[in-house]
Amino acid sequence: MPRFYAEPDFSHANPSKIGVLLVNLGSPDAPTAKAVRPYLKQFLSDPRVVEIPKPIWWCILNVIILNVRPKKSAAKYASIWTKEGSPLRVWTEKQAKLVKGTLGEQFKGELVVDYAMRYGNPSIEQQILKMKAQNCQHLVVVPMYPQYAASTSASVFDEVARVLQKSRFQPALRVMAPFYDEAAYIEALAHGVREHWRVNGRGEHLLMSFHGVPKYTLEKGDPYHCHAYKTGRLLAENLGLVAGQYTVAFQSRFGKAEWLQPYTSDVLHKLAKQKIPRLDVICPGFVADCLETLEEIAMEGRDDYLAAGGAQYSYIPCLNDQEQWISGLSTLISRELTGWLTNGKCSKNEKSVLEQRDARFRSLGLQK
Numbered sequence: 001m002p003r004f005y006a007e008p009d010f011s012h013a014n015p016s017k018i019g020v021l022l023v024n025l026g027s028p029d030a031p032t033a034k035a036v037r038p039y040l041k042q043f044l045s046d047p048r049v050v051e052i053p054k055p056i057w058w059c060i061l062n063v064i065i066l067n068v069r070p071k072k073s074a075a076k077y078a079s080i081w082t083k084e085g086s087p088l089r090v091w092t093e094k095q096a097k098l099v100k101g102t103l104g105e106q107f108k109g110e111l112v113v114d115y116a117m118r119y120g121n122p123s124i125e126q127q128i129l130k131m132k133a134q135n136c137q138h139l140v141v142v143p144m145y146p147q148y149a150a151s152t153s154a155s156v157f158d159e160v161a162r163v164l165q166k167s168r169f170q171p172a173l174r175v176m177a178p179f180y181d182e183a184a185y186i187e188a189l190a191h192g193v194r195e196h197w198r199v200n201g202r203g204e205h206l207l208m209s210f211h212g213v214p215k216y217t218l219e220k221g222d223p224y225h226c227h228a229y230k231t232g233r234l235l236a237e238n239l240g241l242v243a244g245q246y247t248v249a250f251q252s253r254f255g256k257a258e259w260l261q262p263y264t265s266d267v268l269h270k271l272a273k274q275k276i277p278r279l280d281v282i283c284p285g286f287v288a289d290c291l292e293t294l295e296e297i298a299m300e301g302r303d304d305y306l307a308a309g310g311a312q313y314s315y316i317p318c319l320n321d322q323e324q325w326i327s328g329l330s331t332l333i334s335r336e337l338t339g340w341l342t343n344g345k346c347s348k349n350e351k352s353v354l355e356q357r358d359a360r361f362r363s364l365g366l367q368k
């Protein structure tokens, strides 16, 4: 097995391109236990996701989790699966196409925009190799996580780095920063909430449910908790909500350790007891609807809330293909391209330098 990937022959004549790779978490290939098992194995073997010492975790994962969870998770995936596949993959693919449409207008021919999944398909490796084959000598990686967490954002970087370590010709690399407090993102979220209120009426309380992470990661310096709370505050301010009209909570707890609190499930029970006429729920940490939003929040969360005595429950969809979001995301990405759009410009500059030199020679009556 060669140490490095095979490279195409280098040619000056081949115009260099910039690759923009949107990366989200990933889903199994099908909503079946057979497909969920290898997906969960890849996901939960990532040391960024589970930090328990390797030999101990290997036993727990292979002996218990991978024998029990695939069947349960597959049933959940089946409840949200679409004709085109997993909602997360379908939305991410659509987002890449729309961003390509928006940025392609501005940066004709120079950009290749695509998407990858950290776990499952299409893989980061496959998509970077595809971009290299198209002569992308510059690469912008866009982790589709507004709030930084080592378990998500850093894991994307680790995988990109692993792929580049196997490359002889490495593209120049930029990784987009987390965008938890960017106006482009907050305004798109607020626009989505306002639209939802306009069409469906407005609830008395807004629950903002973020994916959780283990509490020890906060204690060890992971900024996820602070990013989530800042997003929550900025969204509330944009919507004119004051304390008491909204709650930030954390969902999707996995395993026995303590995770960030308050847990969404506890908040739902508490709010149900308060007998407010209607609760709105949004998941601002997910830019695309997926298992965690559609099954856990829109379905299970609703059932739990109503069973605990709540009256009305209204789920607000993720940003998905919302126009304002696509335009905001394109703006954030175009900022990362600053100084990189060299292709046409470089050759044009070179030509104009030569033309200037020829003109100088001519004006002096000299031959080149």
Ligand SMILES: C=CC1=C(C)c2cc3[nH]c(cc4nc(cc5[nH]c(cc1n2)c(C)c5CCC(=O)O)C(CCC(=O)O)=C4C)c(C)c3C=C
Pocket (backbone or CB within 6 Å): 025, 026, 027, 028, 048, 049, 050, 069, 073, 086, 088, 145, 149, 151, 152, 211, 212, 213, 214, 252, 254, 285, 286, 289, 290, 291, 292
């Ligand atoms: C939005 C950010 C996410 C963080 C932070 C995150 C941390 C995290 N997740 C797990 C365990 C699981 N997550 C699962 C699904 C899942 N997680 C995210 C996002 C974040 N996870 C998304 C978008 C999804 C949905 C994927 C889809 O296909 O729709 C799952 C798999 C499903 C299941 O079996 O329940 C697990 C497991 C941990 C342990 C963790 C932080 C340490």
Ligand SMILES: [Fe+2]
Pocket (backbone or CB within 6 Å): 211, 252
């Ligand atoms: Fe997760």
Ligand SMILES: [Fe+2]
Pocket (backbone or CB within 6 Å): 225, 226, 229
């Ligand atoms: Fe904090």
